[in-house]
Amino acid sequence: MEIKSRSGIMMMSMFVIVTISILFVAFPGGINAQQEENVFVTHSGAIVKTTGEILDPLYTSATVEFDPMEYLRDFNYGRISQLDDGTTLREYTIIANDEEIMEVSPGIFYNVWTFNGTVPGPTIRATEGDIVRVKFINNGEKEHTMHFHGIHPAGMDGVFEPVGGNGGQFIYEFEAGPVGVHPYHCHVMPLEEHIVHGLYGVFIVDPKEKRPVADEMVMVLNGLDTDFDTENNFYAANTIPFYYQHHPIQINTNELIRVYVVNMVEFDPINNFHLHGNLYKYYPTGTDIVPSFYTDMITLSQTERGIMEFEYQYPGKYLFHAHKVEFSEKGWVGIFLVNENQENTESEEYGS
Amino acid sequence: MAVSDNSSKGKLIASGVIPFAFLIILIAYIFGPGSELLDLGVPLPEVTMEKVDFLDSEIQVTVRNTGPIPVEVAMADINDRIQPAAVEPDRYLERYETALVRIPFEWNEAEPYRIGITIEDGTRFEKEIEAAAPALEPSLELLGFFAIIGTYVGIIPVMIGLLWLPFIRRISKQKYHFFLALTAGLLLFLAIDSVEEALEVSDESLAGSFNGVLLVATVLILSFLGLYYTGEKLVSRAKSSRITKPVAIALMISIGIGLHNFGEGLAIGAAVGLGSVAFSTFLIIGFALHNTTEGIAIASPLSREKKVIGKLVAMGLIAGAPAIFGAWIGGFVYSPFTSVIFLSIGAGAIFQVIITILKWIREEGDKNLSSVAVASGFAIGMVIMYLTSILV
Structure with missing residues (x-):
């Protein structure tokens, strides 16, 4: 069929325009007949339905590659033997790698550089005066080292002795000290790059007179710059953003909790740790047995660390998070789920 | 004879097809076995x-x-x-x-x-x-609101501009040429304005892969060529049919301005929709003053015609009404892509109209485009548009 006259075209276009106008009015919300399938909860508690997929940093323990819950209370005491003079020798093997791609937040993959395959690396624990011997193997492509904070000879400092990649080795050996909680990290230039990719961990030196028995845990406060613009895209306690918010840390009422906190966040000058519904005794660097503060808020600069001790009187859910709220809204937030203490669990041993 | 004819035809086809065949082989090779050779560089997601x-x-x-x-x-x-x-x-x-x-x-x-x-x-x-504003829910009220804005910005100013017709009608040929050149100046400004707007939108909201500048250029030139061809047809047929040449030119001008106003309407509707503009009375006044000049552009070629009232109203609507449709579309289903396309079409249309007007002045005015009247008209047209554009 052919439209012959110009007025015919005019009529046609008028018809189209009128039809479209009517459709706008008749279907204000657009045509949306799909069925709703998935449901998620917003930060403010609202429940939202979607026909699509949910974008929420919410890990189920089945899918997480690095399990922060396992890391939290995992202490590596090394292979123990006695030297001739009776000193305890603790031997550790640490393997560096820099090629692993890890899912750091649901759906987001990042090239992590690791000690023993995780970020943070294993928590190395010894008692003051023990001999610490770390067999360091570098299976990465680049040079790496282990630089411990603490007291040791210059040649054991992990700065001027870069260990070549693809199997390079080095033995770090020194006497554990001083008492406290210290970081260890790679010290190869460009230093910032080697640290922010994940080459760090915690080194705990226990006093010879043991600290009181407690439910002990390690929290490394860290950040992830996934797009390399020297600003962190994520923050966390123990690498995985929001993990302890969706998987609360279970503790008991009237039980001493001891948290070894180490701040490894780069780019941002400070980080901090705020605890809800309670205050904690704080031992900066853990070098003293008398607490310096009784507070619910401490501020930490780079590699600043300490020990926090507290007990919860009332059961329930309590947040802990950076009170630099930007960090908590980007993942550095968690929950203590305090359960009613059924029995006095005084039998728990630590150290060996 | 027939055999050789056939074979030469075959050769012709073959000579046309063979390069294509090689092109297909090349593409197949690059995607297939040759793909590793080209596996260089890091493709960045966007x-x-x-x-x-x-x-x-x-x-x-x-x-x-x-x-x-x-x-x-x-x-x-x-x-x-x-x-x-x-x-x-x-x-x-x-x-x-x-x-x-x-x-x-x-x-x-x-x-x-x-x-x-x-x-x-x-x-x-x-x-x-820049500023969060609630998304517009299409409703009769809003439809009316946009229609009113479109009327203020499009139809009314153009109609007012058309009222200069009796004035232009009484003046001498020299002054008439001045007004025609003035029209060309006004239009040239509008065309540049459209191009600038199109480039701005493509720069802000269109991905790099759309090649914003080349998209604008391509659409503009296609629009120019399409309207140039149909315009020439219309003008040459004008000799034999009811419509005279000036009417044909005025019609071309109003279509060009209509396309431009459609783009302007899109921009206004989108601005309201995106909340990036507070629609003040001042802005309406600015647009109105600015667009009044568009009426002069249509009136000038018609000034030597008789019985033009009906045609004037029709052309005023052709030029002005698209602002309403533009505002509707811009406000309710805005997409930067369509916005760029329509602004570019408008620019192409206006360039075509400018060429048509200049040709006409040249034919009428003793093959001369460098008279005082034409030069000053052109210049003043640009200046008027610039000054009124400050108000927008």
Whole structure:
């Protein structure tokens, strides 16, 4: 069929325009007949339905590659033997790698550089005066080292002795000290790059007179710059953003909790740790047995660390998070789920 | 004889097809066995947030994969703070595919927001919104509101401009040429204005892969050529049919201006829709003054005609009414792509009209385009448009 006259075209276009106008009015919300399938909860508690997929940093323990819950209370005491003079020798093997791609937040993959395959690396624990011997193997492509904070000879400092990649080795050996909680990290230039990719961990030196028995845990406060613009895209306690918010840390009422906190966040000058519904005794660097503060808020600069001790009187859910709220809204937030203490669990041993 | 004819035909076809065959072989080789040779460099992913709507307790973002490789949408944030969100229909985006990211958020009106989308490799993309404004829900009231704005900005000013007709009618040939040149000046300004607007929109909201500048250039030239061809047909037929040449030219001018006003309407509707403009009476006045000049452009060629009232009204509507449709579309279903396309079509149409007018002046005015009347008319046209544009 052919439209012959110009007025015919005019009529046609008028018809189209009128039809479209009517459709706008008749279907204000657009045509949306799909069925709703998935449901998620917003930060403010609202429940939202979607026909699509949910974008929420919410890990189920089945899918997480690095399990922060396992890391939290995992202490590596090394292979123990006695030297001739009776000193305890603790031997550790640490393997560096820099090629692993890890899912750091649901759906987001990042090239992590690791000690023993995780970020943070294993928590190395010894008692003051023990001999610490770390067999360091570098299976990465680049040079790496282990630089411990603490007291040791210059040649054991992990700065001027870069260990070549693809199997390079080095033995770090020194006497554990001083008492406290210290970081260890790679010290190869460009230093910032080697640290922010994940080459760090915690080194705990226990006093010879043991600290009181407690439910002990390690929290490394860290950040992830996934797009390399020297600003962190994520923050966390123990690498995985929001993990302890969706998987609360279970503790008991009237039980001493001891948290070894180490701040490894780069780019941002400070980080901090705020605890809800309670205050904690704080031992900066853990070098003293008398607490310096009784507070619910401490501020930490780079590699600043300490020990926090507290007990919860009332059961329930309590947040802990950076009170630099930007960090908590980007993942550095968690929950203590305090359960009613059924029995006095005084039998728990630590150290060996 | 027939055999040789056939074989020469065969040769002709073969000589036309053979290069194509080689091209296909080349493409097949590059995608197939040769692909490893070209596997150099790192393809960088890219997504573009084309549209952001502020709904009730929710921000909706239309995300398009505008990079060379497929991407997965992994996370959404508002002002660099991570938010739980949903992506529909799913998070996997092939090249040029779009998805709707729904971010529940209690936003505040008129506040600026930065919307962030992070993809699977950790790259974060950001779009800044100057001021949050509720997305327009199509309603009769709003339809009417846009119609009124379109009328104020499009139809009324053009009609007022047309009222200069009796004045132009009484003046001498020299002065008449002045007004025709003035029209060309006005139109040239409008065309440049359209191009600038199109480039601006493509720069702000269109992904790099659309090649904004070349898109504008291509559409502009196609529009110019298309209208030039039909315009010439119309003008040459004018000799034999009812419409005279001046009427044909005036019709071409009003169509060109109509296309331009459609683009202007899109911009106005979109500005209201995106909340980036407070629609003040001052702005309406600015547009009205600016567009009154468009009426003069249509009136000038018609001034030597008789019985033009009906034609004038029709042309005024052709030139002005598209502003209403533009405002509707811009306000309710804005897309930067259509906006760029229509602005470019408008610019091409106007360039065509300018050529037509200049040709006409030249034919009428003793093959002379460098008379005082023409030169000053052209210049003053540009200046008037510039001065009134400051008001917008």
